[in-house]
Every structure is written in structure tokens, then in C-alpha cells.
Amino acid sequence: MGSPIRVLHVVVNMNRGGAETLIMNLYRNIDRSKIQFDFLTCKKGVFDQEILNLGGKIHRIPYITDGGHFHYIKSLKQFFKANHHYKIVHSHMDKMSGFVLKAAKKAGIPVRIAHSHNTQSEGGFAAKIYKDYAGYFISKAATHYMACSKSAAKWLFKEQKAILIKNGILAEAFLYSEEVRRQTRNILNYNKEHFVIGHIGRFNEQKNHSFLIDIFYELSKVNPNARLLLVGDGTLRTRIESKVKELKLLEKVKFLGVRNDIPNLLQAFDVFLFPSLHEGLPVTLIEAQCSGLPCIISDQITEEVDLGLGLVNFNNIKGSPNSWLVNITKRSNRKMNILDGIKSNDYDIKIGAKKIEKIYENIIPRNELYKKESSDVSNQLSIKAR
Incomplete structure (x- = not known):
């Protein structure tokens, strides 16, 4: 048997974002004797050591914010020129994938995948104009399109058909446990009377x-036992901490930072609150539903995220905090034993891992695969001759 197909995934860093979590979930569950993941990143990430432990390689170049546009483009060109042995480049940079795949195409890499994880670009006016420019090259450089949802595909690829790769999870790890809930709430110093709102996401x-x-400020007025847990980190964390202090909510809000015990924390929540301005298909909402947790979310999130388990309530993002408060208080009860519902919606990562394996194995042009197999045989013969 030859060496595994090495797929180069391109991200800014491998921290606990939605796309990065999906990649790691796939990586842990694929057959790594057939498919191996390598990474091109710009910054260190919390998953770096695990990637190395799983047999992956991590390459790093400076990001645009470090050296500017021309330095970034030059770094991409130099990297792919030196690493043109990759047969598959899988870019998760949304519109910024245009620059990545353009450089990969110039280096002769045969399979160039653009993967959409969002429905809108982040940043101000200038940043969005720049990203639109980068996105222009996707249709000219990508050979294949993938997306986490239909709305994410339509946003980035317009009318181009995309392969849907659902944001799967290891479902068994998130199933509700009364004992885990009790232990986790004890660690957090919450008792049975506390009503815990939770959120997971970058600041x-x-x-x-x-x-x-x-929203939580209004809730705290009518429910003195309400508590808020914020999981994640980011550039706006300090600003949000200041707002919490100004509203005199410090004793009721915990900032937990980046965590590796998300399944346990979800058990401790009573409601998952998610008022995002835009999303592709957030994996955290799949995890929350798997734990049977009622989710009060923005109407700007695709309806595809609702698994039909009676746990998701969409709310007008332009509504008042009090309009959200009504739905929090009228939330559905926590659901138990919903593993079949997760699997029937194909959000079990084991299903997704098998799907992506087949895609990678079948996506390489036959002539390129032949070159790889010939190279493997030549290497083996060379080793035997020594």
C-alpha cells in the first residue's frame, strides 16, 4: 500500500473556530493510512500539537496584517513553488481563498478546493472591498467548491454547484448526562436555582x-438567579468585559476563554443564546442540539441549522432585547436521547469523514494519481536497491 494522500488545508490559524473544529473533527475520524492532513497557517493555534501528534505537518507564512498585501502574495507564491508536490489544496479562507488558490494554480497543483464557511465577509468597508477583490479569483482558480450549507455556498459561489460537507460532530460525546451537568455546575459554583445562559464563540x-x-441585562432584572457563561476569546473581549462592568453584572457573568471541555459546559447551560449577525452553519449549534439544549438564535442564521428536534427558536436580530427575553422564558424543555435525530441528519462526524475520504480519493485527476503511484514505486525500488 502506498503512502497516504496528503491534503493541504489552508487557514489563518488552527484555533477553536467553527471551520477549524470541523477540520479537526474530520481529521480525527478519517482513515489516516489513506488520507493525511497538512496545514498552511499564518499564526500558532491551540490544535497545533494535536496535528503534529496525528502525523500532520504545519507550514507557516506571514499573514496580510503582518507584512501587507504584496508580501503575503509573494509568500504564497514562494510556498507553493517550493511545495508543488501537493495534489490537493483545500482552502477555508472564504473570499481570501482566491489569493491562495491562484498561487496554487500557478504552481501546477491539480486540485484546488474553495470551502465556504460563512454568508458574509467580516470587517469594515475597506476590508470588504479588498476581500471582494480576492474573491474574484476563486472562480478562475478553484477546481472544486465545498460549503457547510446551501446559503454559504450561494454567498461565495453564486450559481456554481458546491459539495455540502456538513459540520459534523462526534455525537456520543455531547449526549446529555445529569451527572456531568451536576459536576460541571458545581465546579462553576452554580446550584439548582441558577438559570444559566451560555454562548460559545469568538469575540x-x-x-x-x-x-x-x-439581552442578559434585561433577563437579570426579572430573574436574579440568571447567570451568563461566555466561552471564547477575541479582539472585542476587553470591550465586552468593560460593558459588563458598566452594567454592574460582574458577579453574574463569567468569561471562560478558550476551553477544551465544551461537551461538559453544554451540560451546564439551560439555554444556548446565539444572536449572530451572520453565519454559515455554526458547529456549536449542532453540538448544543446534540446535548438536548434549547437554542435561542438569530434569524440571520440559515434554517438548515435546525435539526427538527424542537430545540431551535429563531428571533429577529433587529428586535429589542425584551423581544428575545420572551422567547427565552418560553423556551422548550431540554430533550433527551436524540442521537438518532443527529445521525438521521448526517451530522455524525463518522459519516462526514467517510464522505470526505471518498471525495479526496476520487477527486485527483487520473494522470496525477498515476504519477503519485509511479513515484511511490520508484521510491520503494530505490530503497531496496540501497
């Missing part, structure tokens, strides 16, 4: 933390 404009705090 950036997209996640809309400021509005989330407004």
Missing part, C-alpha cells in the same frame, strides 16, 4: 456580544 462583530449582554 468579534459577527457574534454580536454587545446585543447578547443587552
Whole structure:
């Protein structure tokens, strides 16, 4: 048997974002004797050591914010020129994938995948114009399109057909446990009387933390036992911490930072609050539903995220905090034993891992696969001759 197909995934860093979590979930569950993941990143990430332990390689170049546009483009060209042995490049940079895949195409890499994880670009006016420019090259350089949802595909690829790769999870790890809930709430110093609102996500404009705090502020007025857990980190964390202090909510809000015990924390929540301004298909909402948790979410999130388990309530993102409060208080009860519902919607990562394996194995042009197999045989003969 020859060496595995090495797929180069391109991200800014391998931290606990939605796309990165999906990649790692796939990586842990694929047959790594057939498919191996390598990474081109710009910054260190929390998953780096695990990637190395799983046999992956991590390459790093400076990001645009470090050296500017021309330095970034030059770094991409130099990298792919030196690493043109890759047969598959899988870019998760949304519109910025245009620059990545253009450089990969110039280096002669045969399979170039653009993967959409969002429905809108982040940043101000200038940043969006720049990303639109980058996105222009996707249709000219990508050989294949993938997306986490239909809305994410339509946003980035317009009318181009895309392969849907659902944001799967290891479902068994998130199933509700009364014992885990009790232990986790004890660690957090919460008792049975506390009503715990939870949120998981980066502190950036997209996640809309400021509005989330407004909602919780109104809730705290009518329920003195309400508590808020915020999981994640990001550039706006300090600003949100200041707002919490100004509203005198410090004793009721915990900032937990980046965590590796998400399944346990979900058990401790009573409601998952998610007022994002835009999303592709957030994996955290799949995880929350798997734990049977009622989810009060923005109407800007695709309806595809609702698994039909009676746990998702969509709310007008332009509504008042009090309009959200009504739905929080009228939330559905926590659901138990919903593993079959997760699997029937194809959100079990084991299903997704098998799907992506087949895609990678079948996607390489036959002539390129022949070159690889010939190279493997030549290497083996060379080793035997020594």
C-alpha cells in the first residue's frame, strides 16, 4: 500500500473556530493510512500539537496584517513553488481563498478546493472591498467548491454547484448526562436555582456580544438567579468585559476563554443564546442540539441549522432585547436521547469523514494519481536497491 494522500488545508490559524473544529473533527475520524492532513497557517493555534501528534505537518507564512498585501502574495507564491508536490489544496479562507488558490494554480497543483464557511465577509468597508477583490479569483482558480450549507455556498459561489460537507460532530460525546451537568455546575459554583445562559464563540462583530449582554441585562432584572457563561476569546473581549462592568453584572457573568471541555459546559447551560449577525452553519449549534439544549438564535442564521428536534427558536436580530427575553422564558424543555435525530441528519462526524475520504480519493485527476503511484514505486525500488 502506498503512502497516504496528503491534503493541504489552508487557514489563518488552527484555533477553536467553527471551520477549524470541523477540520479537526474530520481529521480525527478519517482513515489516516489513506488520507493525511497538512496545514498552511499564518499564526500558532491551540490544535497545533494535536496535528503534529496525528502525523500532520504545519507550514507557516506571514499573514496580510503582518507584512501587507504584496508580501503575503509573494509568500504564497514562494510556498507553493517550493511545495508543488501537493495534489490537493483545500482552502477555508472564504473570499481570501482566491489569493491562495491562484498561487496554487500557478504552481501546477491539480486540485484546488474553495470551502465556504460563512454568508458574509467580516470587517469594515475597506476590508470588504479588498476581500471582494480576492474573491474574484476563486472562480478562475478553484477546481472544486465545498460549503457547510446551501446559503454559504450561494454567498461565495453564486450559481456554481458546491459539495455540502456538513459540520459534523462526534455525537456520543455531547449526549446529555445529569451527572456531568451536576459536576460541571458545581465546579462553576452554580446550584439548582441558577438559570444559566451560555454562548460559545469568538469575540468579534459577527457574534454580536454587545446585543447578547443587552439581552442578559434585561433577563437579570426579572430573574436574579440568571447567570451568563461566555466561552471564547477575541479582539472585542476587553470591550465586552468593560460593558459588563458598566452594567454592574460582574458577579453574574463569567468569561471562560478558550476551553477544551465544551461537551461538559453544554451540560451546564439551560439555554444556548446565539444572536449572530451572520453565519454559515455554526458547529456549536449542532453540538448544543446534540446535548438536548434549547437554542435561542438569530434569524440571520440559515434554517438548515435546525435539526427538527424542537430545540431551535429563531428571533429577529433587529428586535429589542425584551423581544428575545420572551422567547427565552418560553423556551422548550431540554430533550433527551436524540442521537438518532443527529445521525438521521448526517451530522455524525463518522459519516462526514467517510464522505470526505471518498471525495479526496476520487477527486485527483487520473494522470496525477498515476504519477503519485509511479513515484511511490520508484521510491520503494530505490530503497531496496540501497
